[in-house]
Amino acid sequence: MPLWLAYRFTHIRLMRQLALLLTCVLVTGFCFGQARPKADQWIELFNGKDLTDWAVKITGHPLNDNYGNTFRVQDGKMTVNYDQYKAFDEQYGHIFYKKRPFSAYLLVVEYRFVGNQVAGGPGWATRNSGAMLHGQAPETMGLQQDFPMSLEMQLLGGDGQRERHTANLCTPGTNVVYQGKLFTPHCVDSRSKTYHSDQWVHAEALVLADSLVHHIVEGDTVLTYSKPQLGGGNVQGHDPALKKDGQPLREGYISLQSESHPVEFRRVAVFDLAPYMNKPAELAAVLRRLRTRK
Known part of the structure; x- marks a missing residue:
């Protein structure tokens, strides 16, 4: 053979x-x-004190220009703020855990939406944020790039009236296999509950390299897909040489979004599963x- x-x-x-x-x-x-797990390998990405281990990339601004003090730590939480913005002006932002990429892991985020959307934010971005999985390195993003090529576990908050699921999937510059077929639309809805007002939500992403991914909300697996890969559209301002359509995504960086609505994160942590993959x-x-x- x-x-x-x-x-x-x-x-x-x-x-x-x-x-x-x-x-x-x-x-x-x-x-x-019969097998006993080894000692915990939890990595607290957010230390509750500062943003030392994080890099900021906001559309139209160079790496680590934290325009308007968008990302900051307040009362032990990582927060996304717009009090120093006059208008949003499509300045989509991401804050990356910069110390290392991850391949196989369980990501935990505890988040809540607060306050009001900044002036000029698009309607779809109301109470909208996300955790980007298997993302490109922050230093490879273009100055005007809007989103990192990645898998987005989209985090949505309810508006107090209509049903609005969270932990959906969106695919800037990527594709996945969903329900046995290559999925090329931008987003697919999960089957999660709707979480209104400013309540805290516990969401997880179980990512096993380039094989399987599960989105989990409050202990309920709400979305499953497989074979993440580069491809599709829904990303602008990137270097085309980096987008090799069909290339499997086996690892990447984790980032959190600023999409025009204030949001808080009180925990961002990863359990590293790479040592167990074989x-x-x-x-x-x-x-x-x-x-x-x-």
Whole structure:
């Protein structure tokens, strides 16, 4: 058997094992219980004090120009603010955890929307933010680039009246396989509950390299897709040489959005699953423990 074919066969077999394990853990809550997980590998991306480990990129501004003091720490929370803006003017922003990219992980964000949208913000961006997964490095973004090429776990707040799901998927410069087919539209709705007013919401993204991704809200898996890859549109101002359509997304940077509505994050943390990716039984045990943690 040629080496490339042997690798492909091994990769496919491993991905099938991971799919089975995730089904066991996320649906039934248990499986392969004989393996014991190692010590916790939680990384608190936000330290509750400052933005030392973060890089800011706002459309139309160079890297680390935190225009209008958009991103700041207040009362132990990472906050997105517009009190120093006259108008939004499509100045979409992202704050990146800059220390390292991640490949396989469980991301946890606890967020809430507050206050009113800044003048000039688009209607669709009311009570709208997001956690960007597998994103390009912040230093590779163009000056006028609006969004990093990434997978967006879109965070939406209710308006007190209509149903508005959260932890949806949007795909700036990317595509995924959804329900067995290559998904090329920009966004797909989750099946989450609607969270109105300024209540805190606990959202998670379980990302396993370039295989499976689950969006989870308050313990409920609300969206599943697979095979994230570069492709599609919905990103502007990027370097075309970096967008190699069809290239699998195996890792990338995590960032949070500023899209014209104030939002607060009280926790941003990652459990690193990369050490378990070639050890299915251990991975299952770790996921089971994470699934049942208090």
